[in-house]
Amino acid sequence: MQFMNIDIELIAVGAVMVDHAQMDRWKIRASDFANPVNQQVFEIVEEYHRRGEKITPGMIETMVDADEMADDEFTVRQQIRFAVSFGIQHATPGTGERLREIAAKRAVEQIGSELRHGALGDRSAEAMLESVRGDLEEIVDRSADDDNSELIGDVSASIIQDIMDGVVPEEIFTGSKTLTRQLGGYQPGELIILAGRPSMGKSMVAQSLGLQMAKRGVGVVMFSLEMSKAELSYRSMSDLMWTRRKPVPYQKIRTRDLNESDLESLGSAGAQFRTLPFIVDDRAGLSLDDIGFEIRKHKQRMARTKTPLKVVFVDHMGHVKPSDRYKGNKTNEVGEVSAGLLKLAKDLDVAIVALCQLNRGSEEKDDKRPTLANLRNSGDIEQDANCVMFVYRDAYYIERKKFNDESEKKAILSQCQNNLEILVAKNRRGSTETVNMFCDPACNVIRDLERAA
Numbered sequence: 487m488q489f490m491n492i493d494i495e496l497i498a499v500g501a502v503m504v505d506h507a508q509m510d511r512w513k514i515r516a517s518d519f520a521n522p523v524n525q526q527v528f529e530i531v532e533e534y535h536r537r538g539e540k541i542t543p544g545m546i547e548t549m550v551d552a553d554e555m556a557d558d559e560f561t562v563r564q565q566i567r568f569a570v571s572f573g574i575q576h577a578t579p580g581t582g583e584r585l586r587e588i589a590a591k592r593a594v595e596q597i598g599s600e601l602r603h604g605a606l607g608d609r610s611a612e613a614m615l616e617s618v619r620g621d622l623e624e625i626v627d628r629s630a631d632d633d634n635s636e637l638i639g640d641v642s643a644s645i646i647q648d649i650m651d652g653v654v655p656e657e658i659f660t661g662s663k664t665l666t667r668q669l670g671g672y673q674p675g676e677l678i679i680l681a682g683r684p685s686m687g688k689s690m691v692a693q694s695l696g697l698q699m700a701k702r703g704v705g706v707v708m709f710s711l712e713m714s715k716a717e718l719s720y721r722s723m724s725d726l727m728w729t730r731r732k733p734v735p736y737q738k739i740r741t742r743d744l745n746e747s748d749l750e751s752l753g754s755a756g757a758q759f760r761t762l763p764f765i766v767d768d769r770a771g772l773s774l775d776d777i778g779f780e781i782r783k784h785k786q787r788m789a790r791t792k793t794p795l796k797v798v799f800v801d802h803m804g805h806v807k808p809s810d811r812y813k814g815n816k817t818n819e820v821g822e823v824s825a826g827l828l829k830l831a832k833d834l835d836v837a838i839v840a841l842c843q844l845n846r847g848s849e850e851k852d853d854k855r856p857t858l859a860n861l862r863n864s865g866d867i868e869q870d871a872n873c874v875m876f877v878y879r880d881a882y883y884i885e886r887k888k889f890n891d892e893s894e895k896k897a898i899l900s901q902c903q904n905n906l907e908i909l910v911a912k913n914r915r916g917s918t919e920t921v922n923m924f925c926d927p928a929c930n931v932i933r934d935l936e937r938a939a
Contacts, residue, residue, distance in 0.1 A: 493572070496565075498585045499524045499531075500573025503543050503566075505786050506535040512582020518589040523565050526550050543570045574783060578775045579833040658796045658837055659702050661695025662923065664934050665908060669873060670915050672797060672837035677828040677870055681842040681861060682877035683849070687906060687927060688841050691877050692799045693718060694725050694932035700764040705788040705795035707765045709777060711805035715768040721930035722764075726755035728931045735928035763793040773807040774826035781834050795836060800827065802841035803867075821866030828870045842867060844876070854883055858911050874912040879925070880905060906932065 499519065502508045509515075509532060516532065519525040530549055534541040547563050657671030672678060682688040689712075696706045710718055724736035727748075734748050744752065765784055772780075781798055788795045800806065803823050812818035824840070831838040844860040856876045861867045868874060880902045889895035906925035910918045924933045 493576075494581065494584050494588060495519050495521050495524045496569040496572040497576045498573070498581050499527050500569035500571065501577035501581065501782075502528060502531050502573070503541075503546065503570055504573055505782070506531055506540070508577070508582070509535065512585070514582050514585055518585050520589075520592060523550060523562055524569070527566060527569070543567070574779075576779065577782065578778050579829070659699055659704055661698035662921070662932070662934050664923070665695075665921050668910060668916065668919060668921050669913060672839075673872075673915075674796070674835045674837060675832045676837045676872040677824070677831050678837060678839045679824075679842050679861075679867055679871040679874045680839055680877065681844050681856070681874065683844050683846075683856070683882075686877050686882055687879055687925060688877045689713065689801055690721075690925065690927060690930050691906070691908070691923075691932050692801055692839060692841055693721060694930055696764060696797070696799055697722060697725055697762070699797060700762040701758075703763070703793060704797060705763040705784075705793045706797050706799070707767065707781065707784050707795060708799040708801065709772060709780070710766060710768045710801050711770055711772060712801060713768065715766050718766055718768070722759070723752060723755050724929040725931050726758055727751040728926065728929050733926055733929045733931070736930055737928070763788055763791065763795075770805065771807045773809070774823065774830065777806065777827075778830045778834065781830065781836060785834065785836075798831075798836050798838045800838060800840045802843060803827065804843055821870075824867045824870040854878075855907070855909060856911075868912065871912060872914045873910070876909040876911060878907045878909055 498508075498512070498514060502514075509528070514528075516525050516528045519528055527546055527550060530546055531541060543566055547566050550562050550566070656674060657666070658673065660666045660669060660672055680688050680692060693708065696708055700706050708718070720736040720740050723739050724734055727734045732747070732751075734744070734751065738744060738748070739752070765787075767780060769776075777798075777800065781795070785795045803820070806823045806827075808819040808822050812822060827838050827840050830836075842861065844856050855878050858868050858874060860876075861874070881899060884895065884899055884902065887895070904924050904926060906923045908921040908923060910921065912918065922935060924935050924937070925931060
């Protein structure tokens with residue numbers, strides 16, 4: 487067997503051992519595996535999955551028939567452990583299709599061999615072709631891309647039944663009551679773009695709202711491709727400690743400039759931290775496949791704690807590593823990333839909030855609030871996104887503007903320094919009105935206006 491085939495088999499069977507439901511998503515079966523160990527492992531997992539029971543890789547090691555299955559390179563136990571490792575590290579939404587394609591080629595080669603041997607007999611060519619026609623049709627059907635098509639009447643009937651049963655569509659809390667009302671919440675399978683100029687506060691918005699989601703029991707993962715976990719932690723501590731009367735800026739936490747009252751608040755925040763379903767990954771240069779694999783892994787991890795993963799933040803999409811397909815063409819690379827994130831959201835049934843840098847176009851206007859035309863490098867972002875929001879603060883520009891009278895500047899700043907606007911520029915499920923929020927950039931805090939009063 488070719489090494490590449492062994493690789494994809496190990497990835498597939500390992501992923502199935504970790505998450506039994508993958509066999510349903512990928513539409514794979516035992517006959518898709520050429521290696522007898524992988525085939526038997528799959529059959530064991532399949533049987534337990536059919537009964538609605540879980541089985542661990544350690545249990546499987548004791549159940550596989552090692553006497554006849556071990557090959558020259560691996561013992562059965564080693565092979566199972568390699569498979570689990572490969573599955574965790576390398577499984578992607580396309581793993582099932584790749585495995586089925588390899589199995590289909592193997593089946594076609596087998597049919598070709600049978601035909602060659604049959605030609606030596608006295609059967610006619612027509613009889614030989616007819617005998618394999620059904621097998622070939624089945625091979626083509628199984629190796630094709632996953633078919634998610636469905637009659638619209640069937641979809642409508644399912645929705646009508648839900649209405650009759652009192653089932654309402656899932657609405658994921660956005661971290662803000664006002665924004666949730668405006669958008670109708672986030673929905674699984676959606677790509678939401680949160681965009682802004684550098685230093686405007688989009689990372690602050692994402693992280694602070696993500697913490698509010700986690701406090702409400704919404705599982706959150708943040709891929710911070712730019713900022714370190716330590717930096718995110720300082721900012722999160724400041725957010726969790728925050729009160730309007732006694733804010734503690736994250737810079738004070740970083741420099742350990744804390745009094746006794748601050749330390750007491752910090753201890754309370756630390757205790758709260760340990761209970762939040764909020765996972766941070768700060769590795770740089772992750773690809774779409776890397777992100778997809780990590781989302782799948784964290785979904786399994788959170789499912790074990792009874793807190794489903796619902797929202798994934800990617801900060802920011804300009805740092806997602808594209809493939810080599812469009813190397814050097816930035817516009818196409820950005821389009822590939824946005825389309826890939828939308829596909830991940832749909833395949834993995836999560837809402838993905840991708841942060842995005844804006845071009846300088848808005849800087850040249852009197853009213854510097856951005857529009858969809860300011861999305862950097864690609865119109866594909868607007869096309870792929872279910873929702874596009876812009877972060878805007880007047881204070882950002884006032885702080886950088888020269889005044890003849892500094893007291894005038896301070897007076898203007900005092901009126902707007904805690905104001906932040908989320909401009910909803912595209913919303914497939916609702917209106918596109920501006921949401922006004924309270925912000926405290928020194929503490930990395932975003933709140934609904936009524937909560938900050």
